[in-house]
Amino acid sequence: MIKKELFYVLIEGGILLDDIALGNNIPFLFAILIPILYKYTKRIHTGWFVLIAPFVLFIYFLSYLPVTSAGDAISQTLNWVPSLGINFNLYVDGLSLLFALLITGIGALVVLYSIFYLSKKTEKLNNFYVYLMLFMGAMLGIVLSDNIIVIYVFWEITSIASSLLISYWFYRKKSTDGAVKSMLITVFGGLSMLGGFSLLYVISGTFSIRELIANADMIATSSLFLPAMLLVLLGAFTKSAQFPFHIWLPDAMEAPTPVSAYLHSATMVKAGIYLVARFTPVFGGAAEWFWIISIVGTVTLFWGSISAVRQKDLKSILAFSTISQLGLIMTLLGLGSAAYYYGNGVEDTLYTTAILAAVFHLINHATFKGSLFMTAGIVDHETGTRDIRKLGGLMTIMPITATVSLIGLASMAGLPPFNGFLSKELFFTGTVNVTSFDFFNLETWGILFPLVAWIASVFTFLYCIILFMKTFTGKFKPENYDGHVHEAPWGMLISPMILGSLVIIFGLFPNLLSSSIIEPAMAAILPEAQGFDVNISHWHGFNTELFMTIGVVVFGVLLYMMMRKWSQTAFYQRERDPFNQLYDHWYDGLIKGSQAVTRIQMTGLLRDYMAYMAIFIVMILGYTMIRYNAFAIDMTNVSEITPYMWLLVIVFTAATIAVPFINNRITAVIVIGVIGFLLALFFVQFRAPDLALTQLLVETVTIVLFMLVFQRLPKLKKEKSRPRFKLINLIISLGVGGVFTTIALSAFAFRNDVNFPSIAEYFIENSKVLGGGYNMVNVILVDFRGLDTMLEILVLAIAALGVYTLIKLRLKGSEDV
Amino acid sequence: MKPIKSNDVMLQTLTRILVFIILSFSIYLLFAGHNHPGGGFIGGLMTASAIVLLYLSFDIKSIKKSLPINFITVIGIGLLLAVATGIASMLFGYPFLTQFFDYFHIPLLGEAELTTAIPFDVGVYLVVVGAALTIILTIAEDDI
Numbered sequence: 001m002i003k004k005e006l007f008y009v010l011i012e013g014g015i016l017l018d019d020i021a022l023g024n025n026i027p028f029l030f031a032i033l034i035p036i037l038y039k040y041t042k043r044i045h046t047g048w049f050v051l052i053a054p055f056v057l058f059i060y061f062l063s064y065l066p067v068t069s070a071g072d073a074i075s076q077t078l079n080w081v082p083s084l085g086i087n088f089n090l091y092v093d094g095l096s097l098l099f100a101l102l103i104t105g106i107g108a109l110v111v112l113y114s115i116f117y118l119s120k121k122t123e124k125l126n127n128f129y130v131y132l133m134l135f136m137g138a139m140l141g142i143v144l145s146d147n148i149i150v151i152y153v154f155w156e157i158t159s160i161a162s163s164l165l166i167s168y169w170f171y172r173k174k175s176t177d178g179a180v181k182s183m184l185i186t187v188f189g190g191l192s193m194l195g196g197f198s199l200l201y202v203i204s205g206t207f208s209i210r211e212l213i214a215n216a217d218m219i220a221t222s223s224l225f226l227p228a229m230l231l232v233l234l235g236a237f238t239k240s241a242q243f244p245f246h247i248w249l250p251d252a253m254e255a256p257t258p259v260s261a262y263l264h265s266a267t268m269v270k271a272g273i274y275l276v277a278r279f280t281p282v283f284g285g286a287a288e289w290f291w292i293i294s295i296v297g298t299v300t301l302f303w304g305s306i307s308a309v310r311q312k313d314l315k316s317i318l319a320f321s322t323i324s325q326l327g328l329i330m331t332l333l334g335l336g337s338a339a340y341y342y343g344n345g346v347e348d349t350l351y352t353t354a355i356l357a358a359v360f361h362l363i364n365h366a367t368f369k370g371s372l373f374m375t376a377g378i379v380d381h382e383t384g385t386r387d388i389r390k391l392g393g394l395m396t397i398m399p400i401t402a403t404v405s406l407i408g409l410a411s412m413a414g415l416p417p418f419n420g421f422l423s424k425e426l427f428f429t430g431t432v433n434v435t436s437f438d439f440f441n442l443e444t445w446g447i448l449f450p451l452v453a454w455i456a457s458v459f460t461f462l463y464c465i466i467l468f469m470k471t472f473t474g475k476f477k478p479e480n481y482d483g484h485v486h487e488a489p490w491g492m493l494i495s496p497m498i499l500g501s502l503v504i505i506f507g508l509f510p511n512l513l514s515s516s517i518i519e520p521a522m523a524a525i526l527p528e529a530q531g532f533d534v535n536i537s538h539w540h541g542f543n544t545e546l547f548m549t550i551g552v553v554v555f556g557v558l559l560y561m562m563m564r565k566w567s568q569t570a571f572y573q574r575e576r577d578p579f580n581q582l583y584d585h586w587y588d589g590l591i592k593g594s595q596a597v598t599r600i601q602m603t604g605l606l607r608d609y610m611a612y613m614a615i616f617i618v619m620i621l622g623y624t625m626i627r628y629n630a631f632a633i634d635m636t637n638v639s640e641i642t643p644y645m646w647l648l649v650i651v652f653t654a655a656t657i658a659v660p661f662i663n664n665r666i667t668a669v670i671v672i673g674v675i676g677f678l679l680a681l682f683f684v685q686f687r688a689p690d691l692a693l694t695q696l697l698v699e700t701v702t703i704v705l706f707m708l709v710f711q712r713l714p715k716l717k718k719e720k721s722r723p724r725f726k727l728i729n730l731i732i733s734l735g736v737g738g739v740f741t742t743i744a745l746s747a748f749a750f751r752n753d754v755n756f757p758s759i760a761e762y763f764i765e766n767s768k769v770l771g772g773g774y775n776m777v778n779v780i781l782v783d784f785r786g787l788d789t790m791l792e793i794l795v796l797a798i799a800a801l802g803v804y805t806l807i808k809l810r811l812k813g814s815e816d817v
Numbered sequence: 818m819k820p821i822k823s824n825d826v827m828l829q830t831l832t833r834i835l836v837f838i839i840l841s842f843s844i845y846l847l848f849a850g851h852n853h854p855g856g857g858f859i860g861g862l863m864t865a866s867a868i869v870l871l872y873l874s875f876d877i878k879s880i881k882k883s884l885p886i887n888f889i890t891v892i893g894i895g896l897l898l899a900v901a902t903g904i905a906s907m908l909f910g911y912p913f914l915t916q917f918f919d920y921f922h923i924p925l926l927g928e929a930e931l932t933t934a935i936p937f938d939v940g941v942y943l944v945v946v947g948a949a950l951t952i953i954l955t956i957a958e959d960d961i
Contacts, residue, residue, distance in 0.1 A: 774853070786914040
């Protein structure tokens with residue numbers, strides 16, 4: 001049996017080393033190996049070893065291209081928690097492969113770039129590459145998984161790895177602040193996404209995305225459809241830095257530039273895009289999905305582009321530009337989801353253009369934004385500053401960097417012949433198409449989409465000009481830079497150059513990708529619409545889109561010419577996003593609020609805590625009594641009360657009432673002793689000789705103890721407390737007493753109703769027969785229930801040892817045993 | 818405890834006599850427990866109070882000399898005894914803490930009942946004596 005199970009484990013291990021699973025796990029394996037390599041090969045930059053992983057994976061994923069472009073998909077299952085339906089279901093289709101290629105391709109370039117960017121002498125490279133590999137593995141996990149719980153797991157690993165990378169220079173306060181902010185926002189989104197996934201499971205009973213898509217009709221009719229959708233979208237929006245969750249991205253620019261280039265432009269921020277694209281077949285077609293994504297995307301696009309204009313830091317401009325471009329892609333996905341509204345088999349290009357534009361721009365953005373971040377990093381690395389007010393005149397000193405930047409910026413601005421032009425044209429086509437839709441109230445509001453898109457494009461064009469002109473043109477002022485400024489080493493230039501040439505290649509030959517990557521990806525987003533024929537061309541003739549682009553260029557240039565005027569305005573001077581204030585207020589308020597709550601509740605006074613407990617007990621018991629109407633008084637079975645007993649009760653009560661009013665310790669102890677002895681008398685009265693004896697002796701020993709301790713204590717001080725405080729205490733005590741008296745009375749009354757035979761009869765009959773003694777109490781203690789006695793003497797022993805150690809072992813202050 | 822001054826003749830003389838009476842009563846209580854009021858707990862407390870009386874009447878040093886007992890050890894012995902009676906029944910295949918009793922004819926005493934509950938009760942007795950005296954003596958001996 002054991003052998004058989006071992007056999008299964010071996011088989012599972014074998015699957016682990018199988019195709020896709022291995023691909024997914026290689027980065028994690030590297031993350032384990034890197035510290036070892038780092039420790040023992042100090043002479044070689046660790047990055048060279050790391051480079052193997054993304055490079056091999058890129059080649060490996062390329063080998064799947066023929067499969068996916070034929071419309072097929074590969075799936076594989078690796079059991080994790082089969083009993084809960086949570087398994088590593090890996091599924092590779094066009095969309096997954098597109099992302100996997102982006103992740104590994106740009107990953108390889110970023111690692112190459114980082115080898116020259118990070119010095120092996122001064123930086124802790126092992127940390128950097130471990131985090132980077134963790135991130136890469138998790139990102140691949142997100143895009144390759146079919147199981148939503150597994151997606152969630154990898155999703156959170158990317159959040160963690162991202163925060164670790166942002167705070168890579170952890171001795172800088174800004175880095176750690178940025179890391180905390182991104183962590184809080186993305187984990188908030190991640191958790192709500194988990195909620196959404198759970199709701200999806202509740203609706204459909206499956207964690208598999210493919211099965212969810214198959215059950216899309218059933219999900220759409222569920223009452224949980226909207227909550228599930230909103231929660232999933234919250235996850236996607238926070239991760240993809242959509243409005244108003246975009247504020248973490250600019251602060252994440254404190255990370256090393258390779259990280260910014262990789263995580264915060266090309267991969268992680270696109271995880272939300274991936275999620276939306278993946279779930280379009282599940283949620284698409286609903287008006288809410290269409291409107292939420294389109295509006296959030298448009299607002300993000302608009303807000304990101306106007307915020308980017310007023311930044312003074314190269315990376316901040318790029319961060320807001322990333323936000324804006326992500327908003328653009330998100331808008332397109334929202335608009336494209338309208339295709340589902342018309343149900344199966346819609347082949348109208350009216351709807352699919354938006355999806356095409358989204359996929360195409362996704363690729364383009366990854367290429368040009370990666371190269372732009374890398375060139376910004378080069379400028380930073382070689383000049384020591386990223387402030388555009390200090391930079392200038394670098395064109396002749398850094399010709400290659402300037403050229404690559406120019407290509408990237410021109411593409412981002414949407415100029416021909418680069419790829420950004422094509423995707424921007426498609427974007428305009430998509431938004432213009434929207435105006436002709438006639439559903440979801442689009443007739444009236446649809447016109448806003450092309451309008452906002454156009455304005456945002458003008459601003460995009462504007463910040464692209466600013467970026468280039470302020471950095472590379474103008475006069476070179478050596479006093480602004482520390483040290484000698486020169487062109488970057490070749491190694492650092494290779495990656496941006498490759499990306500820059502991709503920008504040109506995709507721009508000149510856009511259909512290079514259409515059948516191999518774009519069409520399968522579109523088929524994954526719109527599986528029910530068949531037979532895409534993507535043919536992207538530069539020239540559409542004189543149509544609206546072309547005029548819009550011309551308008552963008554004209555207005556952009558005009559705005560730049562007038563920059564001297566409007567740069568004096570408050571709009572331009574205010575660099576920080578106003579939403580940061582909101583976040584800061586919330587963050588401070590949360591801390592202050594919880595501190596205030598803690599201060600009210602945690603007074604540090606034991607009597608307050610006692611009061612809480614007493615009040616809670618009174619309330620919960622009182623409520624239960626009232627809720628179940630459990631008050632009852634039944635005096636039928638009460639035995640006769642003798643005058644002697646009345647006397648005892650009166651003295652007992654008098655002594656008890658006297659205790660709180662005594663201001664002298666000795667008197668108090670004596671009165672308590674009186675109560676104890678009276679209790680012994682009660683036991684005598686109720687014919688419990690053993691109890692009476694024990695009570696007498698215990699009372700005696702206790703009083704001796706009290707006396708011993710009291711000789712050390714200072715005189716009792718008269719406590720000065722406000723009458724209100726005393727009143728509250730009185731009320732609480734009366735409450736506790738009242739509740740327990742009522743419960744006792746009611747319990748006694750209810751006992752008459754039920755007729756359980758008392759176990760006492762058994763003891764009376766058997767104490768002599770089975771226990772061999774006439775003293776029933778003693779027989780119960782040592783024989784019938786000896787275990788209780790044994791544990792009680794253990795308690796006594798522990799108490800004695802406790803007293804002994806407390807007194808003998810006098811530790812001072814922070815001393816420890 | 819402060820040393821008692823030498824004019825406590827009455828107290829000391831009475832204590833000498835009383836302690837034996839109390840001690841014998843406590844032993845009686847211990848063994849009578851099975852059939853009459855009493856038992857290990859009461860007997861233990863009674864013994865402890867007898868010894869406390871000794872300590873009250875005389876000074877700690879002289880009592881320590883005449884009663885050279887470490888009461889923490891007494892606790893340990895008592896616990897061991899109680900657990901041992903429980904385990905003893907397990908050795909014969911009965912559940913933990915099964916008590917047995919039988920009647921024997923013992924010379925001089927005549928017909929008598931012997932039960933395994935007695936060693937258990939003696940264990941209780943020893944723990945109570947040890948614990949009570951440990952607590953009282955450690956507090957009393959402590960000088961701040």
